[in-house]
Amino acid sequence: MVKKRVGLFVDIMMYALLITQMLYVFVGNNAHEIIGIAFFICLAVHIVLKKWWFKTILKKDKPLQRRIFDIITCLLMISIIVLMISSMGVSRFLFPWFFHLGSSDLHRYMGTAVLTLGVLHGGMHMIMRAKNKRPVYIGVTLACIASVSIGVFAVPYLNRHLKSVDISYSEKVIGDKVDWTGEKPLVVYFSRMGNTDFEPDVDAVSGASLLISDGEMMGNDQLIADMVGDILDCESIGITVKGYKYPSSYNETISVAGDELRAAARPPIEPIDVTGYDSVILIYPLWWNSIPMPVASFLEQNDFSGKTLYLIATQGSSGYGNTVSEIETLCPDANVIPGTSIYCEDIPDARNTLYDLIKSWNSGK
Numbered sequence: 001m002v003k004k005r006v007g008l009f010v011d012i013m014m015y016a017l018l019i020t021q022m023l024y025v026f027v028g029n030n031a032h033e034i035i036g037i038a039f040f041i042c043l044a045v046h047i048v049l050k051k052w053w054f055k056t057i058l059k060k061d062k063p064l065q066r067r068i069f070d071i072i073t074c075l076l077m078i079s080i081i082v083l084m085i086s087s088m089g090v091s092r093f094l095f096p097w098f099f100h101l102g103s104s105d106l107h108r109y110m111g112t113a114v115l116t117l118g119v120l121h122g123g124m125h126m127i128m129r130a131k132n133k134r135p136v137y138i139g140v141t142l143a144c145i146a147s148v149s150i151g152v153f154a155v156p157y158l159n160r161h162l163k164s165v166d167i168s169y170s171e172k173v174i175g176d177k178v179d180w181t182g183e184k185p186l187v188v189y190f191s192r193m194g195n196t197d198f199e200p201d202v203d204a205v206s207g208a209s210l211l212i213s214d215g216e217m218m219g220n221d222q223l224i225a226d227m228v229g230d231i232l233d234c235e236s237i238g239i240t241v242k243g244y245k246y247p248s249s250y251n252e253t254i255s256v257a258g259d260e261l262r263a264a265a266r267p268p269i270e271p272i273d274v275t276g277y278d279s280v281i282l283i284y285p286l287w288w289n290s291i292p293m294p295v296a297s298f299l300e301q302n303d304f305s306g307k308t309l310y311l312i313a314t315q316g317s318s319g320y321g322n323t324v325s326e327i328e329t330l331c332p333d334a335n336v337i338p339g340t341s342i343y344c345e346d347i348p349d350a351r352n353t354l355y356d357l358i359k360s361w362n363s364g365k
């Protein structure tokens, strides 16, 4: 009886901790890592309490539901192992010495997989025991859909809208240089910062996706551009829209950007001349899975024939989206080389990844 109650308590705790982990944006990094340890302790207790399952796994003549349960449990165990390793690979607080993954994508996908498979695992238990299985089937299906939606939509949305990060500029930006062979490269970036009409008292939350660097607001792509500019010790120019600014509200910017994309607008921009550079490193955020339209203006206003266009994107969940093919279409004569697409949360700690990437570009020339 006591064992059963402890088991139930531990199971409920595990689901509660997993959901809390998904709310990273509110919890913060250090608490996220500590809660992760608490989750794995609960998991160890769960495994000890249910160790009999391991003896049944190879038994033959099992009903179909039992077999499905075993498969789900095995997949859950594999996901948990990958989640555990990837947790250490993205840790900045408890395991900073562990091999760093450079991106938290795998960790986020595994978090979603573990939550969904965990719901299925618990759900299968209930299905096998229930007399009237129909409502349980419906409940488990809805819980699985909710789990996938949390991981795929809700978490990226919260990170994009509510995350505020305070960094020390010199610690994050300044470091080792790469000696670029050939002509001097040029860094060109587009960022919401510099193109938005922020009220003087706007904070990082209402100006979502912005960083606070040494007390000053900074755009994600601006920070990446500064890192790349420092690594290459070269000039970095921001694309600036002429004649208007994007609205301070994040949601309104999304809607304006959507209108511009649908209209294939080419907003007027301050001129940037790439003549004399053979390599242009273009840094841009994903807007509606596409390049922001001012970036299209920049690409159309320049002749990239014979030049190499290295791409670095930043985003809140979508990888490169459609941007690589869009850029290839806009610059058919350029040698377009995609480098990396950085998830917004990984931006403050992206310098090492960028350094390795630029080194590999340089040696691949």
Ligand SMILES: Cc1cc2nc3c(=O)[nH]c(=O)nc-3n(C[C@H](O)[C@H](O)[C@H](O)COP(=O)(O)O)c2cc1C
Pocket (backbone or CB within 6 Å): 160, 190, 191, 192, 193, 209, 210, 218, 219, 220, 221, 222, 250, 253, 254, 255, 257, 258, 285, 286, 287, 288, 289, 290, 314, 315, 316, 317, 318, 319, 344
């Ligand atoms: C108008 C707008 C549209 C966006 N659309 C997407 C999107 O489709 N996919 C995505 O992953 N992130 C999207 N984002 C998130 C940005 O790509 C991400 O926060 C980026 O790092 C912001 O860079 P910045 O601070 O330099 O402007 C969007 C942001 C804005 C403002």
